[in-house]
Amino acid sequence: IDNDLIPVGDSRTNDKISPSSSLRLLGTEVLFRSGNPLLEHDLHRVSVSTAKAIICVSADVTDESSADVSDSKMLRQVLTLKSISAARLLNCHVVVEIQDIDNSDLIHLVAPKFTEVMCSHDIIGRLMIQVARQPGLAFVLEELIGFEGSEFYMKEWKQLVGKTFREITVRFDNAVPVGICSGLGQNSARLNPDNSYVIKEGDKILVLAEDEFSYTVNDGSYDATLGNEDLSSVLANWTPLLKKEKLLFCGWRRDMADMIKELDLSVSAKSELWLLNTIPTQDRQELFRDGGHKDELQVENLVIKNVVGNPNVRRNLEKLHDLDVTGKPTGETATLDEFD
Template structure:
């Protein structure tokens, strides 16, 4: 068979590509030929069409050469051949010098711009917030710091993570609120390297926040980052306050030692498990915590009021119209929801919830209480409960342990999980921790399969907890949420089939998936990363609140609860909120708000109202709930 004849165009293209592959000399040669091919004919046309051009051919050719030389900056001198050659040589030398100078300047500017884009310059701010690490919490932390500094001039947040600076800036600009007066500075590099960490100028910072990670060695990386911070500070223990978050309690002592005496270390899994259990017993609590921890709403403050010194704590509950008193700070120990007869000492601080620190103004509102509207019946005693736990992750044993602490004898937890999600050893360990008051059983099954859920008596459970898998290395970070959303769709279908609204509590990783979750108004969604981010941001602005939050989420302390409104006021009556506060005081609790059943499906608050004025009147529906701080 005769060989195929290569077209002339392909052979020319191959030859041209081969000459270009020889490097810069070939490229310069082709550029010179191209310029001459354009400039010489154009100059000839200009000369031959000029009525004042020389009449002789020699004169016209000299004129063409002059135009060509001026266009290409070759001088265009005429005369003897030696003079023309020398003028061209000098022009080439001048052209080479100018081109080299321009190239050097361009290269220097490019290198400087690349260095700036890499985020390798030192931050020269003072009093700024330093955020170390990158995880889902970074968007919440940075967004809350921006909100906290909304009225502050010259505020700045410096972020250091082992990611590209441009990628971090684009992600933060997409998922956080506008910066306002706060400057956002990103630096790229490993936070575990003291030399790189020094780029954030931690010695002059107002606070340093170390974010948790999702990798298997996340806690070890947090401890290493804290050690790098100590190495980067000249005085070690004289550095700024540090707020860090861990997953595992085993690393807490090491992290606390590395963070120093002014450091605060949070356990993200413990806090998340506590909120999951609280919400499982009364869905909607995550909305309450979001309102309390978000800088956009009412927040916790510590204040003094000399007029209340020596009086019982119960009097303070109705001494503020637009603020809610929830406890005392005695020394460094918080007393949340103490007995009403507790005497307020001269050194005690009041723990209050208010719109801002300047809105905490005493104003007696006890006259607004309507005693006749207070409910006199006692709530029914707690009964054994059945909980369905769908899925398994590293927080599941903590959730079961929390359920054990507050379970009535005869309570049961049924776990549905696949073979690869949980081992029998993990269930046995959790069962031993559960004790005799809680029965734990395990059934194998895929929670995303319709057949698995159809085989359950869903209507027999008091609450359903849906846990997503732990993010696996090398897999998409949103895979656990995708499986959780599929499970929620199946549960929603079962709700329509059975005609019963299930009290479902769901754990999600990405806050953006909350709007996608197909849940009923009586369900709740826990965004674990967002909750820890809110806590870290709040403590970074007032480290004394760390003890208050630890008490709120501890198993034995006073926490935030949702109670039926009928436990406090007569249903169908219109009465001020001060009446609810007085009724809660009789039960040793502090009422701080309510959740309206009629607005439970309306975003963004979903019926939750925190710190309403004590004089606000409303008609209480039997399905409304009251938000209180007190013991379970």
């Protein structure tokens, strides 16, 4: 970002949050200020009222209780920003990072349509599932998220209102439309919508482009229907060929239940998921329930196998022994070459 100013607020002293001399920037000035982001006075010190965007970064956590404490601070920070906004002193986009996806509803409850909430821990877990199932996807995601090459951009184009998604696919010479975003709420984004979807007032077109200024709407002289066959009848009778899979999770995360549910949606029936970690099988069900905050883990397609062992120890990986919920061997075993 050329010639932009990025103020960074932190409760630590300036000498502890200042960047090292190795930081190389292309015309951007970074200003560090020590203060409490929960106090309006300290927020005004970094001129929060003139910000184009505000990013509220959550502290790193190691367990579920720490995640709730961290998210409670984020909630208070959102309330502070909302009070400034209520006084008409703030008019910008606010992005808040939380550590537990279950706490996102609280922020949406106290500040609806005010912030965009991101749970980095949950996103990373979902990405790990997708990358494991699609080899090479990690390189694609790295290319999309980075600032080199093309990235995702969203913008509303009044001249495209009333057009179908099929028609707008040829309305950008230097960008590729990939979806529609109709707001900041959950399920507001639609990737690869149906060709018959009609662009409405307020819809933002999601595209892949070099940067936000490298593309614009063309004159529409190209007919989007040329050379396109109607494949609706073919797709209506098409069913994916799914086979049973055998997958292995090494280690444990505090949102393991969420990751298992995500995986359960994309595998065929009777696929096996082996969990190899040092946590006793008797304790895993309670961890899945998150101390009573979540319901019993229910899966439709996966068959969960529990293995107790250290993934860093070779002998624990050579042969896996399935245990029941009481910790007794079931007699079922598996070796690494059996996993997909």
